[in-house]
Amino acid sequence: MSSLADQLLVLCLLINFAVLGTSRLAFSVRAVALQGVLLGVLPALVHPFSWHLALIVVSIMAVKGAVIPALIINAIKRAEIQREFVPFIGYIPSLVLGALLTSLAFIFAAKLPLAPEHAGLLVVPASLATLMSGFLVLMGRRKAISQVIGYLLMENGIFIFGLLLADAMPVMVEAGALLDLLVGVFVMGIVINHISREFSTLDTSRLSALREE
Amino acid sequence: MLRQGSLGQRVATAGALLASLMALPAISYMLTAGLRARYLIEWNLPFGSCELALDPLTLIFLIPIFLVFAAGSLYACGYWPASSKPASEPPLTFFYGLLAAAMAMVVVSRNGALLVMSWEVMALSGYFLMSAEHTDPEVGKAGLVYLVASHLGAASLLVLFSLLAGATGSFLFPAAGSLHVSSSLAAILFFAALLGFGSKAGIMPLHIWLPSAHANAPSHVSAILSGVMLKMGIYGILRVITFFPERPLWWGELLVVAGLVSALMGICIASAQKDIKRLLAYSSIENLGLITAGIGAALYGEATGSSRLAYLGMAGALFHILNHGMFKPLLFFGAGSVMHATGTREMDRMGGLSSRMPWSTLLSLAGAVAICGLPPFNGFASEFLLYLGFFGEARSSQPLLALGAPVLALVGGVAVISLVKLFGITFLGAPRSEGAAHSHESPASMLVPMGVLAGLSLVGGIFPQLFLSLVNPVVGALALGAPAGYAAPVRPIALTAAGAALPLLAGAIFLVLKRRELASPRATGPTWGCGYLAPAPRIQYTASSFGQLMGSLSTPLIRSRTSRGTVAGVAPVEASFRYQPEETLLGKVAMPALRGAATVSAFIRRLQHGEVQIYMLYIFATLFVLLLSVR
Numbered sequence: 001m002s003s004l005a006d007q008l009l010v011l012c013l014l015i016n017f018a019v020l021g022t023s024r025l026a027f028s029v030r031a032v033a034l035q036g037v038l039l040g041v042l043p044a045l046v047h048p049f050s051w052h053l054a055l056i057v058v059s060i061m062a063v064k065g066a067v068i069p070a071l072i073i074n075a076i077k078r079a080e081i082q083r084e085f086v087p088f089i090g091y092i093p094s095l096v097l098g099a100l101l102t103s104l105a106f107i108f109a110a111k112l113p114l115a116p117e118h119a120g121l122l123v124v125p126a127s128l129a130t131l132m133s134g135f136l137v138l139m140g141r142r143k144a145i146s147q148v149i150g151y152l153l154m155e156n157g158i159f160i161f162g163l164l165l166a167d168a169m170p171v172m173v174e175a176g177a178l179l180d181l182l183v184g185v186f187v188m189g190i191v192i193n194h195i196s197r198e199f200s201t202l203d204t205s206r207l208s209a210l211r212e213e
Numbered sequence: 214m215l216r217q218g219s220l221g222q223r224v225a226t227a228g229a230l231l232a233s234l235m236a237l238p239a240i241s242y243m244l245t246a247g248l249r250a251r252y253l254i255e256w257n258l259p260f261g262s263c264e265l266a267l268d269p270l271t272l273i274f275l276i277p278i279f280l281v282f283a284a285g286s287l288y289a290c291g292y293w294p295a296s297s298k299p300a301s302e303p304p305l306t307f308f309y310g311l312l313a314a315a316m317a318m319v320v321v322s323r324n325g326a327l328l329v330m331s332w333e334v335m336a337l338s339g340y341f342l343m344s345a346e347h348t349d350p351e352v353g354k355a356g357l358v359y360l361v362a363s364h365l366g367a368a369s370l371l372v373l374f375s376l377l378a379g380a381t382g383s384f385l386f387p388a389a390g391s392l393h394v395s396s397s398l399a400a401i402l403f404f405a406a407l408l409g410f411g412s413k414a415g416i417m418p419l420h421i422w423l424p425s426a427h428a429n430a431p432s433h434v435s436a437i438l439s440g441v442m443l444k445m446g447i448y449g450i451l452r453v454i455t456f457f458p459e460r461p462l463w464w465g466e467l468l469v470v471a472g473l474v475s476a477l478m479g480i481c482i483a484s485a486q487k488d489i490k491r492l493l494a495y496s497s498i499e500n501l502g503l504i505t506a507g508i509g510a511a512l513y514g515e516a517t518g519s520s521r522l523a524y525l526g527m528a529g530a531l532f533h534i535l536n537h538g539m540f541k542p543l544l545f546f547g548a549g550s551v552m553h554a555t556g557t558r559e560m561d562r563m564g565g566l567s568s569r570m571p572w573s574t575l576l577s578l579a580g581a582v583a584i585c586g587l588p589p590f591n592g593f594a595s596e597f598l599l600y601l602g603f604f605g606e607a608r609s610s611q612p613l614l615a616l617g618a619p620v621l622a623l624v625g626g627v628a629v630i631s632l633v634k635l636f637g638i639t640f641l642g643a644p645r646s647e648g649a650a651h652s653h654e655s656p657a658s659m660l661v662p663m664g665v666l667a668g669l670s671l672v673g674g675i676f677p678q679l680f681l682s683l684v685n686p687v688v689g690a691l692a693l694g695a696p697a698g699y700a701a702p703v704r705p706i707a708l709t710a711a712g713a714a715l716p717l718l719a720g721a722i723f724l725v726l727k728r729r730e731l732a733s734p735r736a737t738g739p740t741w742g743c744g745y746l747a748p749a750p751r752i753q754y755t756a757s758s759f760g761q762l763m764g765s766l767s768t769p770l771i772r773s774r775t776s777r778g779t780v781a782g783v784a785p786v787e788a789s790f791r792y793q794p795e796e797t798l799l800g801k802v803a804m805p806a807l808r809g810a811a812t813v814s815a816f817i818r819r820l821q822h823g824e825v826q827i828y829m830l831y832i833f834a835t836l837f838v839l840l841l842s843v844r
């Protein structure tokens with residue numbers, strides 16, 4: 001693995017903290033988009049060139065860097081919210097927990113039974129750290145848009161893990177995963193619009209009225 | 214007859230009648246001709262092939278299913294018509310059919326997984342049927358208890374069939390007598406079957422769900438729940454018993470004791486009820502207890518080598534299954550007609566219905582006589598076989614089982630008290646309330662099914678050989694120590710003679726008394742006027758006063774909670790008295806235990822939070838623990 005790829009992964013980890021520590025939704029979306037673009041570049045650095053790879057890189061950068069962020073930004077504009085005001089987990093605690101989970105990710109990665117050529121790489125801990133940051137956002141924020149951002153962050157973490165397998169992964173699987181993601185975000189965008197229209201709020205903690213008493 | 218129903222109800226009823234008309238002759242033919250059939254359905258289930266089979270044991274249980282289903286569907290057209298119950302009629306009609314189909318599936322399936330699935334469909338359709346009036350909090354509570362009990366029973370069945378699959382290697386039922394397992398595993402299997410199937414059959418003390426469930430359901434639903442669904446539990450026990458090549462003696466002893474205890478306690482509690490349908494529900498516990506005791510006696514006879522007892526116990530039990538599937542629906546239909554006419558379930562508010570509803574009265578009387586085990590109805594024939602079986606043991610080397618005969622006699626006596634109370638308070642005397650005074654006869658769609666069932670009960674009493682010819686092949690196929698050609702020690706013609714003689718004797722006595730009455734001077738007054746100058750309907754015997762002696766004897770089982778105002782002075786002010794029978798086992802043991810379980814499990818309910826974020830936390834915590842446990 002080249003040192004450039006490692007540096008990009010470190011950048012991804014830093015972007016996690018940026019998302020965890022900000023209340024501005026538009027900034028979060030752009031940070032996740034940037035992360036997506038970085039991740040799109042990564043396969044090109046790790047694996048030898050092939051047309052299959054080129055296609056994956058281009059489509060990932062397009063979807064993660066442009067299409068999905070555009071959809072979400074659009075939703076933010078329509079719902080007229082800029083900030084996540086009172087999260088369940090505050091921004092400073094989020095950062096502290098994020099740091100804790102990132103360091104734990106390194107410990108977990110050391111414990112995982114990996115193939116010998118993958119042991120010691122930065123890929124696995126970065127993947128776990130991004131995944132857990134995504135979980136943290138999902139758990140700590142109220143707004144439905146923040147939930148989408150957490151979901152994207154989690155997906156990025158899973159994608160990093162997939163880097164290890166990229167040359168073994170057929171193009172159809174990649175395309176399918178991307179399509180899933182796109183449709184997922186699309187549906188969430190629609191749901192968000194409906195929630196904000198019906199309840200004039202995007203606070204998902206108000207949605208608990210459906211639970212069984 | 215079908216006029217009152219909606220189109221859906223009419224189609225459903227016509228379908229039910231057609232199905233029964235086709236099925237019942239076929240079943241009778243297959244039983245008497247000794248035919249069997251097997252079907253293999255191509256179905257890619259992970260539980261092995263899906264096998265259905267018709268053997269004598271299955272066929273005998275199909276008879277009440279088809280009989281009561283058709284009768285109940287027809288009855289529903291008059292009792293629960295779409296015109297007066299537009300909201301609850303469609304689901305009720307749908308689940309009525311589903312319940313019958315699921316029950317038929319339970320008895321024909323030869324695969325444990327398929328049986329459990331059909332069992333669940335049956336239990337759930339039963340739940341939706343009985344909670345038709347779910348807005349009533351009492352119905353909701355009864356439904357909840359039913360659902361919990363049903364799931365506990367199903368859990369026991371899962372244990373049973375998983376162990377069975379572990380022992381045989383597949384979910385297919387082992388062939389009769391081919392399951393060779395260690396005696397401890399056999400005991401566990403037997404207990405699992407007894408818990409799982411016995412809770413559905415309402416064997417005490419697994420009966421706690423039964424009375425309120427059957428009392429709160431619409432009457433045609435109570436009829437099928439009580440007349441048929443309870444028998445599914447008996448079917449399951451019998452089916453599991455046939456797997457084993459030999460059955461230890463204590464199985465029979467346990468079943469005899471459990472059956473006799475349920476019969477006696479059930480009927481004692483029934484005698485103190487004031488709700489007409491609760492009384493009938495407790496009487497179902499009694500009848501199922503008699504059936505269980507008969508099966509136990511057959512097992513006992515098999516283990517001790519007494520083919521006489523084995524035959525009489527099993528034939529009596531199976532015959533009683535058929536009979537109870539006729540007269541209990543008949544009585545529930547009668548109760549439904551009464552409720553339809555008066556709008557109440559409390560017997561203390563009825564009375565004097567015989568003049569306004571002559572046909573319902575006559576048919577209910579037939580049902581009441583049948584369930585008391587009196588000739589000339591079928592209850593007499595089957596209970597007589599059980600009496601004979603127990604009584605014959607007096608001459609055996611260990612006459613302990615002969616003690617069952619006096620218990621049966623006691624049960625029969627208390628049953629007469631209970632049913633005389635039910636019939637007398639409801640139909641005789643003067644009306645006790647406005648509703649009773651303005652009652653009306655039921656439509657033909659309700660009377661015809663009752664008439665058919667009453668006619669069958671009469672046929673079964675006068676020509677028991679007809680029904681015995683259906684029962685005998687089953688006894689032979691079960692081969693519980695009774696050889697196939699074993700004949701009853703009593704000739705059926707004797708039962709016919711007894712069935713004919715008793716009504717003749719009663720008729721003769723009636724005529725003599727009538728003549729004597731005509732000869733003496735007559736005075737007319739209201740019934741039970743007791744010579745008062747201005748008798749009011751309220752001074753009649755009530756259900757509680759009629760049952761007070763019996764009630765005072767059974768206080769350990771059932772206690773009446775009474776509340777009364779004080780009556781003092783020469784001209785006392787208006788005072789009231791009310792009472793509510795309360796079953797001790799239910800009120801003092803079962804309900805506190807359930808409440809305790811609810812308190813203990815309250816923290817699990819807190820997990821069901823409703824917050825998306827908390828659910829994410831659960832997922833995250835799971836992931837975290839999994840990652841931690843990697844080594």
